[in-house]
Amino acid sequence: MSKEIKNQGTGVGAKRAAPRPYVMPETTSVPMVNDLLEPYEVYFKSPLAKLGAIKQGLHADAITDLLQVTGATQIDIARWLDITEPTLRKHIQGSRELNRGLSEHIIQLFELFDKGLDTFGSLDEFKSWLKNYNPGIDAIPFELLDTLTGISIVLNQLIRIDYGVLA
Numbered sequence: 001m002s003k004e005i006k007n008q009g010t011g012v013g014a015k016r017a018a019p020r021p022y023v024m025p026e027t028t029s030v031p032m033v034n035d036l037l038e039p040y041e042v043y044f045k046s047p048l049a050k051l052g053a054i055k056q057g058l059h060a061d062a063i064t065d066l067l068q069v070t071g072a073t074q075i076d077i078a079r080w081l082d083i084t085e086p087t088l089r090k091h092i093q094g095s096r097e098l099n100r101g102l103s104e105h106i107i108q109l110f111e112l113f114d115k116g117l118d119t120f121g122s123l124d125e126f127k128s129w130l131k132n133y134n135p136g137i138d139a140i141p142f143e144l145l146d147t148l149t150g151i152s153i154v155l156n157q158l159i160r161i162d163y164g165v166l167a
Helices: 030-045 047-056 061-070 074-081 085-093 100-120 123-131 148-163
Strands: none
Touching: 030 047, 030 061, 030 100, 047 100, 061 074, 061 085, 061 100, 074 085, 074 100, 100 123, 100 148
16 A cells, blocks of 8 residues: 555655554453344345345344444444444434444444354454454454445455465
């Protein structure tokens, strides 16, 4: 990646700060995560089921499940979903279905964490990997989870790890 692209948005000649690992709470056990992911697994296997769920909208409980699976804070989840914390809390307390954009983003995050668990065999190892700079994608994977394209980049890197293609 050229220096011009790396410095884009930081001003001409600005130096890029050294990447710092993100510290994420480690509170969720694998059996509990598998139980939380189980209702969403049908969406990972069937694009039509995924599309139907997105169009219908996930129930607001999906955000609570996402918080538990990822171990991320409400601040992180709000940032990933591009909503404010008060809006996130309203969704958590509400009983309405989520809009299509939120539903799609949440399903993609569940799919990523399911794949990460499969790739690393441990949620703690996957979370550790997410927090650290990855030269294969020239970023800290955790910081890419705020867009569907970023999630796709991280997912593709997990597939590369599965096949031993790291360069």
